[in-house]
Amino acid sequence: MSAGSEMVLDEAELATLRESIADVLTSECDSRAVHAWLDRENDLGSSLWRQATDLGWLGLSLPEADGGLGLGARGLQLLNAELGAHAAPGGFIPTLCVAQWLSHVSGFDQREALLGAVVSGEAAFAVPALLEEAKPLAQSADGGTVSGSLEVLGGVPEAAGTTYVVVPVASGWAIVHVDGVAARLDPIEAWDLTRNLSRLECSNAPVVALIPDGDGKAGALLGSYVALALAADSVGAAKGIALRTIEYMKERFQFDRPIASFQALRHRAADLFIKIATQESLLEQAVQCLDNGSPDADMWARLAKAGASEAFVFVAADCIQLHGGVGHTWEYDPHIYIKRARLNEALLGSNRALREAAMGLLNQALDEGRTTTELNA
Amino acid sequence: MSAGSEMVLDEAELATLRESIADVLTSECDSRAVHAWLDRENDLGSSLWRQATDLGWLGLSLPEADGGLGLGARGLQLLNAELGAHAAPGGFIPTLCVAQWLSHVSGFDQREALLGAVVSGEAAFAVPALLEEAKPLAQSADGGTVSGSLEVLGGVPEAAGTTYVVVPVASGWAIVHVDGVAARLDPIEAWDLTRNLSRLECSNAPVVALIPDGDGKAGALLGSYVALALAADSVGAAKGIALRTIEYMKERFQFDRPIASFQALRHRAADLFIKIATQESLLEQAVQCLDNGSPDADMWARLAKAGASEAFVFVAADCIQLHGGVGHTWEYDPHIYIKRARLNEALLGSNRALREAAMGLLNQALDEGRTTTELNA
């Protein structure tokens, strides 16, 4: 199964696109707006979702044939890094990743309808929160319905339209329409208020479409997209909170000096950026592999998610401390990021399991006589 | 098997004893002497061994009945911390630990002869370098001789007298006399030049004495003494190189200031002492348990060795960096300590295995309804 896609924008155009996304988020989703969202004082979640639809963000990565811009993994990375930097609320990751995945898997007939509905903002997706460990739900004898329950990332209250869930079944992945009766999503209250977690309850819920997955490669690809999106979110968010923290340190005076001038703190700040830069480049590796259709993409995406989410936890935690007393108050930003970081760390599968899976994939590549580290020079 | 011993010196007397050991080492085994030893320009190894014998250090821990001072685990901790602080060369750990162990196990008739010879400096011991993982050597049908090979810590060239090795056999532990024929010790060249590592080759070597060990408790106790001694060496050595490094930093000027005045470095120095203090107290826990004959001593001793040797590696490595350019030269002290640290880390058994063993012991205690954390308040 190839995930290859050709790059349709050059570097300068990508930079312009990134800036345009950043500009929108800086104006619509700044710290004040996110804080108001946490306190239920605005509708940032749905306004952002509407705006994302209007601006075509939901189709950024999708093939042009599906009404998208064809940016592939590069698009996922670019958009999610900016969403992370601004701690944007919403169910972007599951919707973007599932749509991207559906554009690359074959064997079902709903592709056009589902992807069209995503681009137009009428459909949103949810995926198993622990996709890598998800156990198949029970299917009816004819395979037409599924029953059981599952914790999912998504269930997008801000999306006006229809929500679908990707559900693991014995033969592959079932797409289930959340109709509120046969398939229900109950929100799970979580520490991170910028994401939606839900419990899916299916009772003979009709299967809208089925993605067969005899060899597990389809599921692995979906996992790779989620991994990449979480890694991008983590890298972007880590950089976002680190930069905000440094700005704060320049303004905050102690002992008649800005705390940014204390060498012990300056060195810690430098270390944050060293860590972030490393994970940014590991993510770059995963993006290139996914966009090149490299057979090693699954390995690199998992390593990227593990590394980036851990770095994000480290950075966000140190940013609390670098803020001093206000660092762990509700009114400042660090707590928003540490909660998002801890959730990113837990999603998809534990980083321990992801690294073990990556080693399995490395072994497989070596057994097949393939090098996994080839890079142009 | 109880390792309990009553404390014969009060705190002030222990402090005096510690100072007297420190004084001897400061005068006989300072940095200059150890460097000369590394360059084979003096006989520090044997002169120190002789002095240790003369001053009764080898009997410090042994019961008074065996000609010792009766200081038990406290004595092991106190002496080895000072030896570590000065990076003293010599086979103290195996000799001290085996002697201490022999004074606490029963079931063999050579105790008086062997312990007497240790106190008088006529006998030295070696133990399996990876005691926790040591596999039994082959025994003759009547059990009278052993054959096989084994890497050991010890084989003390500086000791004038006889060397014995503790050898694992199916039924327990055999004491083998290194006669150079049936039992031979070949030195292993190692990075740490302050310790002796050897390969034991036994070919029908006669068993001098046998310590039966049906339930593994005797071996566990020997392991606890070695763990404790390595932990004490590590804590003492970490403190030793940290203090030397701080002295260097006060004298070394850069940008017209002592480098000790740079806040980033001062904070790192503080962190070294925070780490050391933690391990010092964990070691204290192990000492108390061993001296009280607590059934949890085996657990705490293993945790102490794992923690202390890791902290020693961390501290010694950072001291290289805190020295700046001279840190990794032969002429300065840090390399002596990092090599000792890395060896300590590897000895007895990997710290990973020791912590797993400790968890096994914790589970056993819980299964027996015992608390392992009781402390007087």
Next chain:
Amino acid sequence: MILEHKDDLKAFREAVRTWTRETAPPERAHEWQRAKGPELVEVQKWWMDERRKVGLATPHWPVEYGGAGLGLEHQIIMEDEFARGHSPGSEMFVISLNHVPATLIPHGTEAQKKTYLPAVAAGALWCQGFSEPAAGSDLAGLKTRAVLDDDHYVVNGQKIWSTNSMYASQCLLLVRTDPAVKKHQGITYLIMDMDTPGVEVRPIRKSTGGSNFGEIFLTDVRIPVANRIGEENTGWMVSQSTLASERGVLSFNYAERDMMFLVDYYAKARHERAAWLDDPELQREFMTLFGELQSLRQQIRVLLREPADAPTWSMLPSLIKVAKTTLNNRIHSFRIRAAGLSSQFIDPAWRAPMYEYLESFGMTISGGSNEIMRNLIAERGLGMPRG
């Protein structure tokens, strides 16, 4: 009944234990363990009332001020037994029962002692107004201004991080009375009634959403000169008595409870066959944390044995401060990873991993940030010069 055993430590311990078990049976521990906010205030007030009935509220106070003159060893036994008995905490009364007498007894007037000490002994909850938003770690940089007007000081300014200030009746307040001199001079120490006009307390929300400290806004607050502790402009010196009153007994209690919690956590994990028990990496990490927590308990015992009036500065409190707060953070970080995704769901259970983890970030700052501690260790402990 309990105090009569004060000369026999063993009997004293036995009496405290029996009383604790009867008064706050461990079977009811869940009631106070889940209390937060005002509910927690109620629990601790109730518990302090019970302690008062048997002379265990202020037994460490001098006899002349209504105490029983018990020593540190009695306090340790009490805290030990309270911890073992899973009794309610008393940290809300630390300022009332420790800071107030430590300040008033050496520096207060007779009238102040007679007014305030009995009230405190009877359950008055005090807070402390030392920190200010702009000052942070630079405590002496405080700017809250007090101007003498006849027999009152008129105070304007703002205090922050004032624990339980929203529930307190009085406040130990530091103000600047002379802005012209060096910062450590020119500070005055006042007692402020919290119901004085112009005092407004706004709770500060923490990252968990809860609040246990507040900001105090002071607008033309009139405080009688009679409420001054010590002379004008000697407040900094007086405040050293306040700050020195924490002797590690509270840390001791916390560490004891933390170990009991960790042991229970592990027993529960075994009982439930938690998945992490099968992961060697997590096994080792747990044992490392377990070892370090025991080590901390050992360190605190050494601290408690250190003479309060030792001639040389001791590194130990600073070493312990950094070690215990970072260890606490690491333990809960471990629990988050061990639990996996479910740790990210809001869980009202006592000591839920993510709740404790977030709370732990308060500890690494409050009571002297870990950065200040490292400065102290390096400068005073290791003799490394300031830059």
Next chain:
Amino acid sequence: MILEHKDDLKAFREAVRTWTRETAPPERAHEWQRAKGPELVEVQKWWMDERRKVGLATPHWPVEYGGAGLGLEHQIIMEDEFARGHSPGSEMFVISLNHVPATLIPHGTEAQKKTYLPAVAAGALWCQGFSEPAAGSDLAGLKTRAVLDDDHYVVNGQKIWSTNSMYASQCLLLVRTDPAVKKHQGITYLIMDMDTPGVEVRPIRKSTGGSNFGEIFLTDVRIPVANRIGEENTGWMVSQSTLASERGVLSFNYAERDMMFLVDYYAKARHERAAWLDDPELQREFMTLFGELQSLRQQIRVLLREPADAPTWSMLPSLIKVAKTTLNNRIHSFRIRAAGLSSQFIDPAWRAPMYEYLESFGMTISGGSNEIMRNLIAERGLGMPRG
């Protein structure tokens, strides 16, 4: 023969590859991999001679100075192919082939260029005399004194960390000619013949026992004024050209070789069924390091793409410097723990874990210590003010 393909990068690469394989067959790699000290000098001299024969010693030099005027992309291809071919290294000639022309071409006299550039192209080994024992990271704080005496400078002082100075024929030397002015002024740049009377080199032993740098003691060393590069007291400015000549190509080569080594290491571990492969903690740690090394290779590629004359200061070289040196240390620390006790035995094998680990501590200091890098990242990269 190889250079004729310079306009077709693909063919150029192919030609370099073929030549490399034929000249230094990978089957013989163990010969140069185990070389140390003088033996290593011989290996690298031999290899440089071979490169010279086919125009690959100085192909990046301008044509007018005997080079082929090849660009960065050619250098990268060469280094890539050399790394892939497990060929001998060339790091000994970094100063000769990069620092010398980068300094002489813009700042040297015609006579200097005519004398020294052909000699360097023919294989002369140069060293650099910048660092001094007392100066350390404060390079401009150098104290080695040069006094003009007729048409010679008389130099007294001491240089340190001078790589391969014991094998070098010439030295790029910074001296102080005016001690009265600010430290960055008053420095002069000289070329010193290493066989001038009064020059004494003592190798510095490293923690491994080996030596690849020395201390240079200078006693009344007479250096002709004609050997001065640039004007008197402009040496600091001139030295910036020297220091700017490192363009990441060497880091690139190292990182490529490091990844090949790590991949081989893992394949060998699998082949030998190394015990650590069964430990999930070590598995994960290996994969983390493996990922970070690949990430470093990505970073270095970005660095190589950065324009040399970019208008704004780039954090990237400093970020890479800290990341690569600490990663290197962590990789070998991992290998030590994975191997267990046997890692502590002296092992003459190529890249034995403890040997590499000890060597890695040199990297975190040399070429601008990681502490200096953190200062730069914070100050120039993040705009955090100096204290």
